[in-house]
Amino acid sequence: MSTSSAGARLTSLLFARPARLSRWAPLVLRLVIGGGFMQHGFAKLLRGPEMFAGILAAIGVPAPELMAWLTVAIEILGGFAIVIGAFVTLASIPMIVVLLVATFTVHLPYGFSSIKLMSVRDGVAHFGQPGYECDLLYLAGIVALVLWGAGPWSVDGRFARRLDGAR
Template identity: 50%
Template sequence: MIDKILFTLKKNHYTWSPFFLRLIIGFGFITHGWAKLSRGPEGFGKLLTQIHIPFPEAIAWICTMLELSGGVAIVLGVFVSIAAIPLIGIMLVAMFSIHIHYGFSSVKTIGLTPQGPVFGPIGYEINLLYIVGLVSLILTGAGIFSVDAWLARAKNKSIKEPAC
């Protein structure tokens, strides 16, 4: 029995890979969007003002809502290819406006205190990981356990059924 399950998992690994990517990428965007929303997007708007982004208050709300709704769409596998595009845009803007100045590494230990390590500003490594993960989902599709897969199956089923 277990051998059969493992064989099925190995045989269908290409459908499982997007599932795991969707979970972590979507959760990451939901977490970041929720953090902005719970603190008030106005605080994020102040950061956008400092880096000279036009219409910072509106952009702060748009980014917050895109991260939340896009993250949910990615986790559920709903229109993943469409949802990924604005999320890639957000990551590119963050990377080139903020993180690029701090180099590649996302972990920079700059000191050690009795309470633990002190970390410096993060580089663009995580932005690239999110972007590559989203591009991978665009190329491979949402995989199993997704609304996209369910819609594709329903569409294929309706095409195969003869009309009366």
Template identity: 50%
Template sequence: MEKKYTRVAPLFLRLIIGAGAMQHGWAKLSRGPAGFEKLLIYLNIPFHHLASLTVPYIELLCGLAILLGVFTRWVSIPLICTMLVAMFTIHIHYGFSSIKTIGLTADGPLFGPPGYEVNLLYIAGLISLMLTGAGVMSVDAYRNKKTTSDWSL
């Protein structure tokens, strides 16, 4: 028998994945697509112009949808795709770990470029949401005509 509290578990994944994706998208948009495109050109990413225009909006809008639990299973797909592209074009070259201390200065530690660990964490969380759904505290649950008693723990 399913415990009632397990129906709210996807909320915690949605909050961090949605907010994280939105933060990454907003960071790219706030500097302008041209700044993000320069980074992609420097990293020799194919289709850099198209990616600089689409990736920030995918992260921002799909992140918001994940946060709210709207079409969660579907909006996870483009986010997984962006994570896979970032992982295989950029992060894979730096190994697994997302935190690499490469030195220590008087100002504190120096960190190297992040590996693909965080990409895998996002992908795993998104796959989990695809399998379980958005949970009871979501627009998806409300849209599926869940009763108010279904929203209780």
């Protein structure tokens, strides 16, 4: 094998993204983002939305009981929509609002980092309040899905194929 063909092959391996593999990227994003949102929603639901309403009241959110239930619904239903890739653009709007509210009312005062190791006692790590890093990562992932689409293995992708076939 010549040096130039070995260099071309290495460049291809490092930088080229075969279409058959890159098609999986939206699915990975959807599973992580949607699954994460659903986890947060179920955690609030299992602890009792009243507890979350108390937190919302403490930070001055109006109608905290209503907003607690609305947040739980957005996280669970929006997360599910993202996981299956259904109405991703529409579902992303309230999810982005939830993230922005969390960022500016809760996480911003604690800085960027989401991992603040405070101490280790008896082999157990103790962490401080998380910053807005994870909020930004979720926002970036949602924006990527909106801009690039939910991918071929999604409800949105199936609708798009049906529309293309009908033309």
